[in-house]
Every structure is written in C-alpha cells, then in structure tokens.
Amino acid sequence: MATSSAATSSIDMSTTILIRVDQSGRGGFKKIQDAIDSVPSNNSKLYFIWVKPGTYREKIVVPADKPFITISGTKASNTIITWSDGGEIFQSATFTVMASDFVGRFLTIENTYGSAGKAVALRVSANRAAFYGCRILSYQDTLLDDTGNHYYSSCYIEGATDFICGNAASLFERCHIHSLSTGNGAITAQKRVSSEENTGFTFLGCKITGVGKAVLGRPWGPYSRVVYALTYMSGLVLPQGWNDWHDYAKHTNVYYGEYKCYGPGADRSNRVAWSLSLSENEAATFLTKDTIGGRAWLRPAPSNFKRGASATIAARTDENN
Template sequence: MSLHGSNGFSMTNLEAHNQSTQHERFTEWLHEVQSRAKLGPQLESVDQITPALEIEGNFTIIVDQEGNGDFVTVQAAIDAVATLNSQRVTIHIRAGIYLEKVVIPKAKPYITLQGEGSMDTVLEWNDTASNVDLQGNLLSTYHSATVAVESIGFVARNLTFKNSAPPPPNGAFGRQAAAIRISGDMAAFHGCRFLGAQDTLYDHKGRHYFQDCYIEGSIDFIFGDGLSQYRACELHAISHQGAFTAQKRKTPSDNSGFSFVDCKVTGSGQLYLGRAWGLFARVVFAFTYMEDVVDPRGWSNWDDAARDMSIFFGQYNCFGPGSAQARRVSWAHELSFVEAQPFLSLAFVDGEQWVDRHFLHLEP
C-alpha cells in the first residue's frame, strides 16, 4: 500500500520522479565536462593561452632563515616581487620551519614556491577562525590560513603548508584552522604536504591541480568551491568523525567540483567521503584505495534531504575495505567508464591549457 501526499504522487512515483530528475541533471553536467575534454587537443601549445605560465622562469629569489640568501622570510621575498609581474618568479625556500603567515596578493601572479623537500621546508602558523586581528576583528576561516594564494598561475613544489592549531573537540565553535587558502586561478601543487585539523585545505575558488600530495585533517579538511583535480594524493584523517571533503557548489551554473584520481584514503574513524556544503555539490573518486575509515553510507547531504536531487557524489573503480557500495546512500552514483572518463583527465580543470606536463611528470 502506498502513501499519498497533497501533490497526488504516491511515494513510489515520487521516488521515481526524483531519480529521473537527478539523472537528467547529471547528464547535463556530464555533457558539460565532456565538451571541455575536447578543447585541449585543439591547442598547439600552452603559449596560446598564457605564455607567462611557462615553468622555466627568468628570476629566482633565495630564502634562507640563516641569512645565507636574499631574504630570511618568505613574505619578504614575495613583497620584493614586482607588482603585476609578467614573468615567472621562483622563490627557492631552503630547508627549515618558517613560522610566519604568508599572503600572495592578486597583483603578484606567476610565483613558484620551491622547497627542498616536503619534510624539510615547512611554512607554519597556528591561527583559528576565532582568533582576532590587530583591530580586534575575528579572523574567520578565510583569514585563518597560514598561506593565502590570491594570484593566478601559482605553483608550489616540495614543501609543507601547516596550521599547528590543535584538533578541536566535538562540538567546538570557531576552531577552523586552514593551512592554505587558494583563491587564485590556475594553481598547481606537486609533492606538497598540507597539515591541519578542521578545514586544512581551503580550495576556495578557481582551477587547481594537485599531484603526489599528502593532505591531513579532521573535519571537512578539503573544502570550498574550486574546480580541482587531485591525482595520486593521500587524504589522511586524524579524527573519528566528519568528512574528507565539503564541496560548496551553490548553483547549477557554478562550474566547480572535486575529482580524485588514483588517490588513497587513510587514517582513523568513520568519515564521509564528502558532505554537501553547497546545494549542488559535486565530488568524484576514481581508482582510489580506501581504508576502512569511510562511513559505509559514503556521503552526507548535510541533513537536508532536498539536496539529494541536486548534489552529485560518485565513485568509479575504487577499491579497498572502505570502497564497498552495498550500504552507500541511494542517491550516490557508481559510475560507468563513459560517465567517469571526463573526470580522469586534465580536461576536468581545463588543464591542457595551463598544467605543464613535463614539470608535473605526467605521462603524455
């Protein structure tokens, strides 16, 4: 026997209607991503789009906290870069723990931070959202970041971004503590570590690419509204509840989402792969090994069943004890190859236009 609502649908028919609507919306998104996948091969070289994003730079600055370089702090080196510079500047940061907040402003594009190894070069601070600035204003999550990237064409290699604020207890307020906030377009990270607890990596907005990185946190520790691909990265949980990701796509026209390819999901606890921070959140995991740290339901709609029709969470060919589909929420997707393919390539982030394959050691 079926129950009827005021709209005249039986519950069975309503579920079928919702599933059909959700499939239509997914199909629209799939076509959108597939269309982007066709753009890359039409470009003969990255120079056609942004010549200044060539990796071989024309200027290098040395940062050495012992005084054997051009500057002793990273921020001083950034401040020395010419405003609206049109050529890549590499800031080589020698081994050490640099206790400072760093801001790369919008007016200073094409900066590379080059460490001497992710275990050896560390940028560290300990602000939280509830801390106050010199004027007595709350920092908020946005300003809690140890490093804030606001310019386009940013690159980081072989260093650690760390927020050393301690993990918050259950129910704590204002303990968000970002290790990095990335608000600039076309940012690439290779061989980096991101260490924190709640809200470690603020993938705020823009197109971003991460390869061979390690990301550690407790609650929603990869979050934001970026259009980002994470390849061969490890996501490591240090809590017993929460979520690995919290994606904030807010409208159907918002071109954002997270794609994880050939990654590892490790750590402790029972975390969701993702929570729907935004009404139209989108996250896909593919070819990813998952330890038994994933909540069997897989995903959370942020306690709002109305989001089930508009969010898109999916897996493709994932493996390991945490990848089992049997108890996943009904509105999550196990993708076919055709559906998953657009999320597996650089085209997902328009990367054929700006990610340097040689620099990031990608296969041709």
C-alpha cells in the first residue's frame, strides 16, 4: 500500500498549487500525464490539476511517490479520459492511482476494449483515495478497487462482469451502479482473504439498475464482504441475490448483508440462506464514513489556489508532442 511522505496533518489543506491542462494550448500542459509528471516526487503540498473539457486519449498513472494530487474536470460529461486495453487486470487500466491522498473530481474514465475480456477503467492501489461525480465505464472488471481506504460519492459505475472488484475498504455513497449484464453477471467481486482484514465494499444510499439480470456479488476471496444499505434495487437483481462462485465452503465465511433496501430487486424472500438481513445495530457500523476512517482523511475542496507549471515547462512539453 502506498504511503505518503508527509503526515496528512502537516499539510495545508486550504491552499493548493494549480496546474491547468488544456488541449488548445492555453494551459500549462496539453496532456494530463505531463501535468502529473511535473509534480515533485515526495511532495508535501496539495496539487490541483484542472482539466479543461475535452477527450484525452491517455493511459494515466499517478505514481506512488506523488501524493496529495487532485485531478478535476468541470463536468464528467465533457471531460473524458479514454483508452482501449485488455487482458491483464493490473496492466489494462486506463487510469491507475498508486499515490496516497488522491482525489478525482468530475471525470469520465473509460476503457473501450469491450466485452472480449478483462478491461479495467480505473485501478486504485493506494490508501486514502476519493472520487466525486465521476463516471467509470467498461465491461469486465471496470473498477479494480484494489487496496486501501476509498470513498466514492455520486459516481456512475458501469459494467457487466465483476465490475467492482478488489480488496479495498470502500464506501460508495449515493452512487449509480449500472449493469450491462444480459445474463447472470455479478456487480461485485470482493477479495477479502481473512476474517482479520478490515476490508469490504459498502453501498449506502445508492441506485442499482441494468439492462438484464445480475447478482449483487460473488466471492473473489473466501471472506468476501459486501453490504448494501438504504439502496434502490431495480428488477435487474436476481431473486437469489448472491452467487457463491461454485464454492460451497465460502458460505460460512462471506459477509453479504442488506439493510432497508427497496425496489423490486430488494425482495429478500428468495435470497440465498447464507446472506444476511441486517438489523439496525448490525448495520450501524456501515452507515457512516467511519467504516473507512474517512473523518481523519477526507478533505474539502481547496479554497485558495497558487499558480503552478510555468510557460517554459509547457513550451518544452509541446515540443515533445
């Protein structure tokens, strides 16, 4: 898990260094990756990379030695990061986050590889990462929510097969989860491997829709943990709700819970016996940001900006394009 070079408490959270990305040449950089590369290694200041509207055909990596970066569009609908790559789950991602204390805002991140195999749009392999108002699109393994504590707020996540997967501890709040599965695909494949791990996916106040039928999750790891709370479920959700991935032994170890969900897909009368209808007390731990320790690390949008990335750097970047 990536760690930051400076304690979060020592960072000035009110002021950030602003870097502009604009394909027209009016910003510091034309490419998002070039803007990321301009941030000093082991930085101890906030950097805000503002991406002007456009379609950016890039395969992006935020390296582990560059914490405290925000990458923000204005609207996800007009700020699109796109690539097409498939095959290997850890290498195919359009956008990879390895650095701690990362924030993504108002971006579309997509992998257009299609339905031929594994094709990750977003890989998050770092601690303390948050995404607000983003659209994350692919087909299989769309969001590789790999490791760390993560927060997704008002995001739209689309795919067909295991399209939210990994072993992070993540809270999805007010997100729209849309399945493209036409058969019996799974929305989640959570990979918790022991009862000692404090990982799992929580969907709080979300909306589940789709074009066919799907289950809420299946166990990538033997102690897989997923909870849906106060969430709307359309008729997409199959009556059994969950799948054991043909491994009956996992019935006694997985933690698959539902709490006060509603809609035609929330009917638990035919759910598998090894899933849980949570009581108010059992659900309480999943209903706040405390489930990811969020009160200690989630930061507000900055209010003060300082200029970064000089014109000289931008000119040098343009020459290399």
